[in-house]
Amino acid sequence: MSYDADVVILGAGFAGLHAARCLSMEHPERRTAPRAAAASSTTTSSSSSFAPVRCVVVDACGEPGGRVRVERDVAPWDVNSGPEFIHGDENSVLKRFIDACGFATREREWPDRYYLGLEDALLSADDAEETNADVREVHRLFDELPDVPGGDANDVTALEWLTSSVRASERVISLAENIYANDFCASLGKLGMHEVIEEKKRWVYGEKYLVLDRPLREVALELARGVDVRTNWDIASVDYSQPDRVVVTRKGSNDKIVAKKCVVALPITALRSRNRANSVKFIPRLPEAKINAAETIQMGNAAKVFIGFREIVWPDDLFDVVCTDCFLPEFWITTYPKSSHPRQAKNAEEAQAIADTKGLVTFFVAGDLANKISKMKESDVIAKAIEQLDRIFKTSCKERVTTTKIVNWANERLTQGAYTHPSVHAGNSRTLLAASVSNTLFFAGEATHTGVNPCLQGAMETGERAAHQTRAALFGVGSSKL
Template sequence: MLLTYQWLNIFIVEGPIIPFISLLNYQCAAIYANDFGCSLKQLGVRECIQEAQNWIYGDTYLILDRPMSSVVDFIAKGLQVHLDWAVQRVQYGTHGVKLHSSDGLIVTADYAILAVPVTILQHGVITFNPPLPKAKLDAIQSIGMNNCVKVLMAFSDRFWPEDMFDVVCTNCFLPEIWITQYPSTSNHTDGRAPLGKFIVVGFMAGEVAAAASRLPEAEVIRRSLSQLDEMFGQVSQKAEYDRSGYCHGIKVDPLNDIPDRSKDLHNFLTRDHVLIPREYVQCPRSRPASAFFQGGCVVNWEKESFVRGGYTYPSLNAHGARFALAEPLQKRVFFAGEATHPGVNPCMQAAIDTGRRAASEILSLDVSGRL
């Protein structure tokens, strides 16, 4: 089985083509692997081909004009939904299913569909009685799901071309950025004023996300601003941030002197936390991102305890594993969720398709419980 980046190097091998290989590797890493939520060397060629052949949803980006929760609320209409009900143990047999919660509550059912992220199964958050068969355990371990980190930055002014939406940045701190613009009036119900109406989102996955997770959040934002300054500012030299910065007039080292707030989720960092040097703020032409920055935050998906990562990717040596993961247990426990889709993996379509598939598996059982 070949890794995707080995495959690139086999086909383009010698002499002056070497710089081209590096460029191609960088581009594939930023465009292809980062979008799959992983690094290039984690992608399997066979799994990528299977994914590409099964993708039937076209190339159009669908951008919601409302939060994702509105989709969930729509689908959940008329259903009885229990929130804050974390499953800790699944007991199953020919009689049916018992779900035990972490608070000691029990729900009894004829059938259950389990749609938790594969990381929850990998980390043994849910135990099974009887234990999962070996084929299922092997499948769980072979499907890869990495971390994803989003950097959200709000600006008081737009400093990019008006029609710009998405930029893939090869060999950069942020491999991809996209733009979101909100209306100037905002109907915030919690009384908080929006930080700025021009939002840039930076997206990192795989090893890049792992490296960013080890940095203090303020440093992640500093490096992101530095990249945007370099991309959009009129500077002749590389727009590196100096390692030092000033906070309330005192010179500090951002890697050591600023308390690391990354253990808390979704903390908003203002200009003071990020330590933007005063001379940068005064130079909107050369350093527009630093000058117009209002505040931002870093969302680290590994720290969301019920998700523990981004989404699964076409993983090396995982061929067939998604079928094994989707296999029901004693025709009582069924599996859904994007990780169980044999074709399209890391997206909403996969999640919805597999929910339908699992529901139809239960509906197609005859009264004796045969599939």
């Protein structure tokens, strides 16, 4: 089947969905748009000059949201397998949208506790900073990052910076690994200092750490409201060889979408020509500069290790614990309202275990350690994680555990990692990733954020940028960058 649209958007993550809203709705940040996707690109309102554009979004997944996904076999509520937190509430398109939806958020301190393995001490963040000079030092170092040390050729990894320039102690380096590198989704040895510094300079969202009152999937569903999203639509090829005509074909079928312009909002791994598991064929081939940029910017890996409990063994106010000298670097405790969706249990025993779950520990591990645990036996990872909790909570956890699960993002075919991290010798790669091609292909997605923001609001900002560029091209303004 062939379908015509003004714009075809590849990928229904937060970038692609927000691009579609910006193109087709006058008020994309409202929960329900008063004038959703109109039938003609030339339709204009009598009261404003906004011209809605007919968009169709395609995605290989079964529902929109991209990396925003839930697990239904761990707890009575839907558990976020991807993103969970809202980073900052200033200048945030995501926060404005959440507010417009009427969803509530709760501010939390991050981290609110440290578990110092060597001292065997679980401390509040304030106590840890007051009593431990290494904790103070690591925060000082990352708060007072140096200016860019020379050009891109002089870029160094965070590990090189800490060892050679700062001459930090082993303990400070280990804290930096678990507090900062883990959050950046890489190990210190892979973090590029230029982009770390750029990210800090360009961060305009404030420092609040917010938890939504429901799983983030519900925000994804609201973003998709009024947008024409075609799910289970695995893209085979994107032919943009003719001006103002893009033909996108679907794997394993004769379906195609023919549009004037195309927004590519796929994870950068899908742009890599050597990616056999998920490669989208562009006709003609994408410019070499863009392909090289997609290789230079690194997709970090992360895994979440979930452990459900029938009985709460931690202090009521405990939220997020950064652990040092331990197996896994960080965990947090979150619960959400019980879900009305059926649980995905294989048998009655599993269903009972899910129903019995009262609390959930989510370990978050990124970088080399995430890769390492993906090679370990799952039962060994779980056993070591539970032992770590035994030490921290000073009780035997094993008999209180109901459910366990590991989600390792390296195994997700469509993303092959969690999110991009500040990459060494990145140069202007993100600008190249963001640049349009032939005034026909426009690019969005967290990796294309030139402020190195791999968060949800960063992805949405890139969607908005691509929508503006597409609109300019459709209506005769703007030109190609590559």
